[in-house]
Amino acid sequence: MRSKITLKELAKILNVSVSTVSKSLNDSPEISPQTVKRVKELAQLHNYRPNPIAVNLKRSRTGNIAVIVPNISNTFFAKVLGGVENEARKQGFQVITYISNESLDHEQQITELISAGIVDGLLISVSEETQKLQDYEHLHLLMEYEIPVVLFDRINMDIGIDAVGVNDRGSIYEAVTFLHSQNLKKIALVCGLGEIGLGKQRIEGFTDACKDLGLSTDDKYILASKDIPEVKQKLNKLLVEDRVEAIIGLDYLSTLLASRVVQENNIRIPEDVKIIGYVNEDFASYLWPSISYVDQHPVEMGEQATAMLVKRIKEPSVKTPARVILNTEIRHLDSTRSK
Amino acid sequence: MRSKITLKELAKILNVSVSTVSKSLNDSPEISPQTVKRVKELAQLHNYRPNPIAVNLKRSRTGNIAVIVPNISNTFFAKVLGGVENEARKQGFQVITYISNESLDHEQQITELISAGIVDGLLISVSEETQKLQDYEHLHLLMEYEIPVVLFDRINMDIGIDAVGVNDRGSIYEAVTFLHSQNLKKIALVCGLGEIGLGKQRIEGFTDACKDLGLSTDDKYILASKDIPEVKQKLNKLLVEDRVEAIIGLDYLSTLLASRVVQENNIRIPEDVKIIGYVNEDFASYLWPSISYVDQHPVEMGEQATAMLVKRIKEPSVKTPARVILNTEIRHLDSTRSK
């Protein structure tokens, strides 16, 4: 029940001034070793902890960083959050989490809230809506208030803000190159997504890779539509009539769909068809057969973004925006094993 | 670039005292309407926001609550976090997130850290290790410091702390009852988990339900082991020889495994075999066929736990621990559709 003891109370017990106690605990060379010892012993005894609120007020910092993720149903962002946690702890910051639910409005409310001075900096992966409307004023406003901002993952825009992401074009290029190296010629791309920008980048990368490697770039190999039954039917045809040898799934649904359709046709994975998907580690490895996936290093992304933000917080003077692009890697599970 | 304006500066511009400005902004009836208007207009103009750190120091509260989740790869906890977010926002609190990684040691470090006074309260789902070793001293210590604690989800221990969870026994009882109502007699339980306590509760509930409903309680229907190949083989036998009509999967892996083995035997879901799994919504609905699942209301759990914590923070006097048990519900997807 002992309520927290304060500097003042310690000082009173020891019959010294508050300044002396404060300095002793902060190992100031001004204070005699004996006094330091006495003070520290008593502090230990009472389990004294400086009130962080008071310390922060004095230092005019908060010790917090905010992170806004667009959604949390996706384990990708959960993992990024884990990385943010790691690095923040190391650097002595607490992480305050917000979820924008893919809404610009919500995002603006959050930035408005934190502009009051709750945090020393912000990590954000902008919402779909924000990205679509290209409205980044709330972020610039924050920076005007001298609260540094670092973008992560969704960074396909040029708005002069620090950013950490992955090389989306490169990642699929690598996937195609790998499949090609396995002597696979007919590679299909399946995508059930819409707007998000990443889709486009990946499709471009796919086409480029096919061109460069001398593979067919026939449109029929690219199944991109939100109409799942249609995609399914077309994929079916590709498998049976065209004897497609590999499939790249750009998202959860299409990867799962691909695995499914292949098996319905009694085609073997990976012997007859190989699959690589843009899915998360957990998901990929839980499936049977497990699906080889593109590792986008979410944890590292969170760590790097946090490190970048902390650097900004500590050196607010630097002006040119930084940009870190992580290289993705293919993690091979059942669906790409060699025969 | 305008750095944050303070009360003092506003006062100076207006040629009034700091007190007057503060009172005006807080709509104190002491101040004349004219003055209030003048002050508010200037504040608006300069986009004044009170420094939350200073306000909190004055009020000796932090405005933060901490939440410790054991892991983040599980979307269940991600969803709970979403619920915590919702409710915390409503109540005017910020959420500081920590991840214990299922480690007691890590958990203790976190509670040690927040005992300094970073937060007004703590929400925690204890780590596996904590549960196994039954070491809850760090939580009691926190409460001695008058930082209220509320447990969520993993609450199968009686340690006199507020808690919000689900009725684990009841949930499986309901599942068995449903399957029984569909005229299914042979129901198998598959479990690939170990220690976690929940497993036991569910298995008990299963046995009880079978007894009550006059279904066989033969041990062969309960496949609980970490040895997945063994489980697979036994399940196979149950399906082919015993013609099991329904399967309940207690976790990700076993649910997926069940779905898989059934299909490998060219048995139809849901026509020949129905499946209910303890998996999350996203996962369940992404699969083909989609798997009916037990909804454990993670979002509501987060909301309720937060509401309970806030209540504790506001009324620290109340002593008897509260306990909220949410009723789970079966969400029917493909795998339990009627013929």
Next chain:
DNA sequence: CTGAAAGCGCTTACAG
């Protein structure tokens, strides 16, 4: 080596 004082940015009893 120690302490009194000012101050971080606010709120609020109290006096006028």
Next chain:
DNA sequence: CTGAAAGCGCTTACAG
């Protein structure tokens, strides 16, 4: 109706 003062719990230049 307004303002001076004290105080939340700390740190740190400054004086002694």
